[in-house]
Amino acid sequence: MKTEVLRYLKETDDYLSGQELCERLGVSRTAVWKVIRQLTAEGYKIEAVRNRGYRLGGSGDVFQQTELQSVIRTKTAGQNLVFLEEVDSTNNRAKQLAEAGAPDGTVVIARQQNAGKGRRGKTWKSPAKGGIWMSLLLRPVIAPDQASMLTLVAALAVAEGIEKTCGFSVRIKWPNDLVLNKKKICGILTEMSTEMECINHVVIGIGLNVNIKEFPDELNGVATSLYLETGKNFPRALLTAAILQAWETYYELFLQTRDLSDLLESYHQLLVNRDKEVRVLAPGGSYEGIARGITATGELLVEKKDGTMTEVLSGEVSVRGIYDFV
Ligand code: BTN
Numbered sequence: 001m002k003t004e005v006l007r008y009l010k011e012t013d014d015y016l017s018g019q020e021l022c023e024r025l026g027v028s029r030t031a032v033w034k035v036i037r038q039l040t041a042e043g044y045k046i047e048a049v050r051n052r053g054y055r056l057g058g059s060g061d062v063f064q065q066t067e068l069q070s071v072i073r074t075k076t077a078g079q080n081l082v083f084l085e086e087v088d089s090t091n092n093r094a095k096q097l098a099e100a101g102a103p104d105g106t107v108v109i110a111r112q113q114n115a116g117k118g119r120r121g122k123t124w125k126s127p128a129k130g131g132i133w134m135s136l137l138l139r140p141v142i143a144p145d146q147a148s149m150l151t152l153v154a155a156l157a158v159a160e161g162i163e164k165t166c167g168f169s170v171r172i173k174w175p176n177d178l179v180l181n182k183k184k185i186c187g188i189l190t191e192m193s194t195e196m197e198c199i200n201h202v203v204i205g206i207g208l209n210v211n212i213k214e215f216p217d218e219l220n221g222v223a224t225s226l227y228l229e230t231g232k233n234f235p236r237a238l239l240t241a242a243i244l245q246a247w248e249t250y251y252e253l254f255l256q257t258r259d260l261s262d263l264l265e266s267y268h269q270l271l272v273n274r275d276k277e278v279r280v281l282a283p284g285g286s287y288e289g290i291a292r293g294i295t296a297t298g299e300l301l302v303e304k305k306d307g308t309m310t311e312v313l314s315g316e317v318s319v320r321g322i323y324d325f326v
Contacts (some may be wrong), residue, residue, distance in 0.1 A: 001031070001205070002035050002038060002039065003070050004068065005021065005032065005036070006070040008024060009046070009055070010071075012055075014055065015053040015054060015055045016053050017052065018032055018033070018042065018053050018054065023092060025162065035055060036211070038064070044057075044058075044062060045058050046227050050250065060233075061211060061233055061236055062235075065083040065201070067240075068109065068240060068241070071237050071238055072241045072245075077105045077107060077244040077248050078105065078107040078136075078240075078241075078244045078245050080102065081106075081107050082109070082302075083109050084110040085111050085112065085113075086113075086128075087112075087117050088113065088114055089113050089116055089117050090108040090109065090116060091189060091191055093110075093135070094137045094203045095191065096106045098139075098200070098203065099136050102137055104137065104138055104139040105137070105138070106142075106303075107136050107244065108134065109133065112127070112128035113133050117189055117205070119187065119189055124189075125215070125216065125219065126207065127212065129211065130209070130210055130213065131208065131212055131236075132243075133207055134152070134205070134243075135205045136203070136204045136206070136247070138150070138203075140199060140255070142255075142258055143197065144198075144199055144256055144296075146259070147192050147199060148203060148298060150203065150251075151176040151188050151190045152249065152260060152263075153250050153251060153254050154206060155186050155249070155258070156172070156270070157171060157246040158178055158188075158243050159171075159178060160242070161243030161245070162178075162226070164242045165234060166232075167236050168230070169270070170272050171272035172267065172272060174236075175253075175274050176188040176299070178208075179272055180226070181229055183223060183224035184222060184223050184317075185223075185225060186206065186207060187207050188204060188206050189204075189205040189207075190202060191205070196269075206274075207226035208239070208243075209224065209226065210227065210234055210239060211225065211234060212225035213227060213228070229283070250263060254273070257296075259296045259297050259298075260296050260297065260298055267294060268293050271291075271293065273291035273300070274293060275290060275291070275292065276290065276291055278290070278291045280302055280312055287304065288304075289302040289303050292309070295298050
């Protein structure tokens with residue numbers, strides 16, 4: 001009922017009378033009043049005026065289950081939403097839920113992670129204030145070797161969510177880091193469970209630094225947040241909802257072809273490496289070239305000095321001159 005009350009308040013610019021709320025929800029005035037009191041305790045500014053009713057003054061950066069449920073407008077992604085105050089890693093929890101039978105589209109979000117995981121065994125700083133630490137559980141009917149493309153789809157979705165909610169563009173560093181002013185604001189860690197040639201589940205973990213005010217010394221110059229780059233705080237619930245909405249659109253396009261052919265143009269527009277010099281750190285040694293874009297299956301196209309084109313599947317790409325921390 002809390003979610004519904006919030007939704008009604010959000011849909012109404014003017015006051016919403018207590019009577020109307022009671023009728024819409026089929027509950028007593030006392031019940032409505034109790035919900036209003038709970039919402040106020042959670043941080044909402046709700047004006048209550050005699051003979052007029054209730055009006056929502058603003059949600060600021062309220063980030064919890066009810067707020068998220070009131071703004072998520074997807075068909076599947078996040079419809080089963082698990083919000084935790086603290087967890088080791090949302091990816092770990094999503095995997096546990098997957099094993100227990102949680103449905104496709106389940107989203108796990110935590111206010112704080114005490115053992116957030118980054119790629120290549122690194123830890124991911126996930127303080128209680130200001131981040132979106134979220135994992136999306138999927139059960140796609142695709143081959144295991146197609147799953148790495150999902151990470152690129154997720155990067156696009158995060159970029160679009162930011163653009164829609166915050167009004168500015170961030171760029172993608174292939175394959176799936178998001179950067180703003182040459183520093184990293186978002187990382188994505190995809191984990192998969194397979195059996196024979198089938199996928200049991202995929203977990204896409206997104207760590208987005210939104211309103212984080214400071215980073216430890218070792219990350220200065222490397223990591224940043226939307227707040228640090230703009231001086232503004234952004235509503236994480238709306239941002240999360242916009243990311244999930246964009247995800248759903250892009251994921252549907254991906255599933256139609258099981259590749260990135262319908263997303264190439266959008267991805268290329270955001271690709272920070274495009275037409276830039278890169279150094280490919282491959283297992284067999286490193287080489288340099290110019291990144292020209294990606295293939296429909298997500299490999300980075302690198303034009304070597306001798307004019308030949310290579311397709312980089314995995315390995316580390318560093319971009320000189322533009323991407324300072326690599
Ligand atoms: C990277 O190294 O760039 C990937 C970072 C991924 C961090 C996110 S935060 C939510 C999810 N849970 C985790 O433990 N990691 C991912």
